[in-house]
Amino acid sequence: MDNTQTRRAQRAIAYGFLFFTLISMATPFVWMLSNTFKEQSEIFERRPTLIPEEPHLRNYVSLFVDFDFHKHFLNSAFIAVVHTFSHLFLASLAGFAFAKYNFPLKNFLFLVLLGSMMVPLYTIFIPLFVLVIRLGLVNSYAGVIIPGVAGAFGIFFMKQSMEAVPGELLDSARIDGASEFRIYWQIALPLVRPSLAVLAVLAFMGSWNDFVWPLVVLRSRELQTLPVVMAGMVNLYRMEYGVVMAASLLSTLPILLLFLALQKQFVQGLTVGAVKS
Amino acid sequence: MSSPSIVEDRGLRAWWSRSERKVVPYVFISPFYFLFIVFSVGPLFYALYLSLHRWPGTGPMRYVGLGNYTYLAGDPVFLKSLWNTVYYAIGAFLFILPLALVLALLINSTLIRIKSLFRIGYFLPILTSTVAATIMFLLIFNNEFGLINQGLASLGIPALKWLDEELVKISVLAVVTWRYTGINVLYFLTGLQSIPPELYEAAQVDGAGTWAQFRYITLPQLRPIALFVGVVTMIGSFQLFAEPMLLANGGPNDASLTIANYLYRMGFTNAKLGYGSAIGWVLALIIFGLSFIQLYLFGAFRKED
Numbered sequence: 001m002d003n004t005q006t007r008r009a010q011r012a013i014a015y016g017f018l019f020f021t022l023i024s025m026a027t028p029f030v031w032m033l034s035n036t037f038k039e040q041s042e043i044f045e046r047r048p049t050l051i052p053e054e055p056h057l058r059n060y061v062s063l064f065v066d067f068d069f070h071k072h073f074l075n076s077a078f079i080a081v082v083h084t085f086s087h088l089f090l091a092s093l094a095g096f097a098f099a100k101y102n103f104p105l106k107n108f109l110f111l112v113l114l115g116s117m118m119v120p121l122y123t124i125f126i127p128l129f130v131l132v133i134r135l136g137l138v139n140s141y142a143g144v145i146i147p148g149v150a151g152a153f154g155i156f157f158m159k160q161s162m163e164a165v166p167g168e169l170l171d172s173a174r175i176d177g178a179s180e181f182r183i184y185w186q187i188a189l190p191l192v193r194p195s196l197a198v199l200a201v202l203a204f205m206g207s208w209n210d211f212v213w214p215l216v217v218l219r220s221r222e223l224q225t226l227p228v229v230m231a232g233m234v235n236l237y238r239m240e241y242g243v244v245m246a247a248s249l250l251s252t253l254p255i256l257l258l259f260l261a262l263q264k265q266f267v268q269g270l271t272v273g274a275v276k277s
Numbered sequence: 278m279s280s281p282s283i284v285e286d287r288g289l290r291a292w293w294s295r296s297e298r299k300v301v302p303y304v305f306i307s308p309f310y311f312l313f314i315v316f317s318v319g320p321l322f323y324a325l326y327l328s329l330h331r332w333p334g335t336g337p338m339r340y341v342g343l344g345n346y347t348y349l350a351g352d353p354v355f356l357k358s359l360w361n362t363v364y365y366a367i368g369a370f371l372f373i374l375p376l377a378l379v380l381a382l383l384i385n386s387t388l389i390r391i392k393s394l395f396r397i398g399y400f401l402p403i404l405t406s407t408v409a410a411t412i413m414f415l416l417i418f419n420n421e422f423g424l425i426n427q428g429l430a431s432l433g434i435p436a437l438k439w440l441d442e443e444l445v446k447i448s449v450l451a452v453v454t455w456r457y458t459g460i461n462v463l464y465f466l467t468g469l470q471s472i473p474p475e476l477y478e479a480a481q482v483d484g485a486g487t488w489a490q491f492r493y494i495t496l497p498q499l500r501p502i503a504l505f506v507g508v509v510t511m512i513g514s515f516q517l518f519a520e521p522m523l524l525a526n527g528g529p530n531d532a533s534l535t536i537a538n539y540l541y542r543m544g545f546t547n548a549k550l551g552y553g554s555a556i557g558w559v560l561a562l563i564i565f566g567l568s569f570i571q572l573y574l575f576g577a578f579r580k581e582d
Contacts, residue, residue, distance in 0.1 A: 007388075014388045021380060022398045025455060028413040029401070031424055035416055043416070048427045090308050097305035101298065109306065116313050120564050122516060122537045123557040124320035126544040127327060130334075131320060147316040150309040180301040209406035211519050216545060227408040234412060234523050241416065248409040255404045263397070270403070270460060271467050 036060065036246040043241045059242035060250075067229065068222075069247060076225040077254075079214070080207040083145050087203045088196055090150045095158025096184045100170060116152045121212070129216055139219040148213070154199055157272060161195035162188060198269040201262055205255055226251045328555035333548045345555035355556065357531050358539040361446060361521075365535065366514035368450040369457070374510060377458050381465035382495075396466065399459030407456070407519035414452045414524065442532040445525050449533050452520050457513070461506055468502030469495070504575040511567050515560065536560050 030050075035043055037055040063069040097103075098110060128147060129138075137143030165188050173183045189196075211227040218224045224232075230251060233244045259266050328345055330338040349355050380399065384392050402410065417424045418439035426436040439448045476494050485493070518537040521527055527534035527542070536556065544553030 011388045014383045014386065018380065018383055018389065018395050021376075021458075022395060025399060025402060025459070027424070028410075028417055028455065031416055032413045044422050048424060094306040094309050097302040101302035103299065103302045106302075109310070112313075113309065116317060118565070118568075119317050119321060120512070120516060120557075120561050122518075122540050123324055123561040124317060125540065125557060126550050126553045127320035127323035128316060129544075130323070130327075130550070131316070147312070150312045152309070152313075155306075155309060180297055184305070205404065209408075211406060211408050212541075227406050230408050230412060231519070231523055234415070239415075244412055245416065248405075248412040252405050252409050256401075259401075259404055266404075267396075267400070267463065271463050 032245045032249055036242055036249055038242055040240060040242060059240070059246045062240070062243050063246050063250070067233070067243070067247070069250065071222065072224060072226050072229045073250075075223060076208055076227075076251075079141055079144055079225060080204050082141070083149060083207040084200050084203040086145065086149045087151060087154055088200055091154030091199065092158045092162070092189060092192065092196065093184060094150075094155040095160075096162045096188050098155065098159040099162035100165065100167070100188070113152045113155060125212075125216075132217060138217060139223065140217075141223070143217045144214050144225075151203075154203065157199055158192065158195065161192045165191050194265075197262065198265045198272070201258065201265045202269040204258070205266075208255060324554040324557050327551050328558050330551045331549075332551045334550050338551070341551070345552050346559070348552070349555055349559060354531055354534070355536075355539060358534045358536050361531075361533060362515055362517065362535045362537075364446055365450060365453065365517055366511060368446075369453060369510050369514045370507075372450060372454050373458050373461055374506060376454070377461035377506075378465050380458070380462045381469060382491075384462070385466060385469045396463065399462050401459070402456045403460045405456070408523060410456050411452055411520050411523040414448070414455075418448045418451075418524070440525050440529075442529050445521075445529065445533040449517075449521050449524055452524065453514075453517070457510075461510070464502055464506050465499070468499045472498040500575060504571065507571050507575075508568055511571065512564055515564050515567075 034050055034052060036059050037052045037057070038049075039054065039056070039058075042049065042053060098106065132138050132143045132147070135143075137146065169187055170183050173187055178186070209227065210225075211231065214225045215228050215231065218228060221229075226247070230244065230247050233239065233247060327338075329340060329342060331341050331345075332338040380395070383389060384395050389395070405413075420426065420436065420438045420440055423439060425439065429436060437444060439445070472495065476498070477490055480490050480494055516537055517535045518541070521533040521535055522538055522541075525533045527538045537560070540553050540556040540560070543549045543556060
């Protein structure tokens with residue numbers, strides 16, 4: 001009897017702590033949502049109102065009319081989509097080669113690949129920027145996309161799943177006279193579709209949320225991505241809080257929807273590094 | 278006239294069908310190495326070269342030897358940014374990791390039935406961009422109308438200035454904790470779920486209590502995941518950039534400035550590309566050094582017995 005009571009108390013404490021943390025984490029989201037419908041004067045009021053007194057959509061309207069939100073949204077979407085497809089292609093191709101061929105220097109090259117993940121972004125930041133200027137890629141989407149398109153992590157990840165593709169399938173295609181690229185494209189690639197989905201989600205999110213590199217590469221406003229524009233809207237002295245919150249909310253929405261649709265792929269993708277360690 | 282080319286073509290084709298499988302893997306992996314050399318290795322050495330020069334981005338460079346580095350060692354703003362960054366890293370280890378471990382242990386325990394609600398709920402903040410996340414917190418920490426101060430006021434507690442010099446680092450840490458706790462919960466959960474249940478069964482047969490099981494099974498079995506989480510947290514903390522920049526612009530009085538913020542200020546705002554590159558190399562050496570120490574402490578270099 002005593003034992004079940006202790007267990008009940010333990011359970012109450014455990015749930016209490018978990019829910020408390022959950023509510024604390026949800027608060028900024030909820031507060032942001034509520035404030036997107038408020039007038040600046042109501043945000044500044046000392047008495048917080050969760051449900052806006054006079055809810056309106058003027059902040060959202062201003063976002064599109066004054067800040068061209070839709071254009072920057074499309075910029076972000078374009079960069080993220082191009083990045084995702086190019087990254088998937090290059091990573092799966094190289095992953096296929098590392099998994100399914102034996103060639104001289106393979107192990108050494110793979111070690112170099114793993115080592116490349118150690119280079120800190122900020123160390124190469126300034127020279128990379130100088131290089132992108134010299135190549136004439138500054139203020140272009142190519143300058144944003146190309147330097148980071150062939151990530152080592154993606155290749156490592158694809159190698160793991162390509163290893164499960166049966167070699168007999170590839171050999172029988174060779175006997176039928178298929179080229180090596182066709183074997184990759186028509187046989188191996190369809191078999192690793194689930195892994196491609198996981199990597200796609202990661203690549204898209206990384207590119208969509210990327211801030212520092214697009215910040216320095218994209219000089220003219222009409223090319224800029226959402227995080228860059230949003231950061232520009234933050235002004236510690238004079239700022240339209242409602243509009244900035246609306247931008248923040250809408251910019252998070254695509255990833256949130258993607259997450260709700262592809263939950264499993266997200267969780268798998270973000271923890272894959274931990275599993276492989 | 279055309280016959281030699283046909284012969285040549287045949288030869289080429291025969292050569293290709295003989296050696297396609299030898300050549301093709303190099304072709305398939307070459308884009309990565311090409312991009313890696315051009316956009317990582319090259320810049321890494323160019324950064325080293327730049328760090329030995331004084332250069333405003335245009336015109337001639339002036340060789341200054343280790344001048345940038347010796348200046349760095351006595352630059353009060355750099356030392357402040359170094360201290361701030363160390364503060365964030367220590368804070369991340371003290372707040373995020375224990376919190377994440379406790380949450381993971383609770384979710385994994387038999388006490389809790391609705392596990393996925395918490396797993397997914399905690400996970401959501403990592404989906405936001407650092408920019409969107411930080412912007413959200415401007416409404417929480419604002420000195421005048423921020424949610425926390427309004428809450429304190431309703432309890433009769435005087436407002437605290439969350440974005441002033443004394444508290445701004447705590448506020449940055451709060452944003453970072455909010456955003457990264459969930460992902461670490463998932464890492465720890467992955468680790469907990471990979472512990473073979475037989476270990477616990479055997480311990481129970483031997484009469485080990487909950488604490489003993491935690492101390493002698495859970496903790497040692499979590500070692501590989503703890504190493505991974507530790508290295509990722511350390512590397513992430515040392516590259517913190519957007520949160521202090523957007524929350525307080527690195528201030529007030531550089532109180533929230535990180536090394537990455539200072540590098541950006543020197544390299545891009547002040548056009549001191551040599552000096553900025555020196556900061557970058559010092560940052561790299563710190564990250565390499567700390568990674569190495571962590572790997573060493575966790576015995577990653579020890580041979581398996």
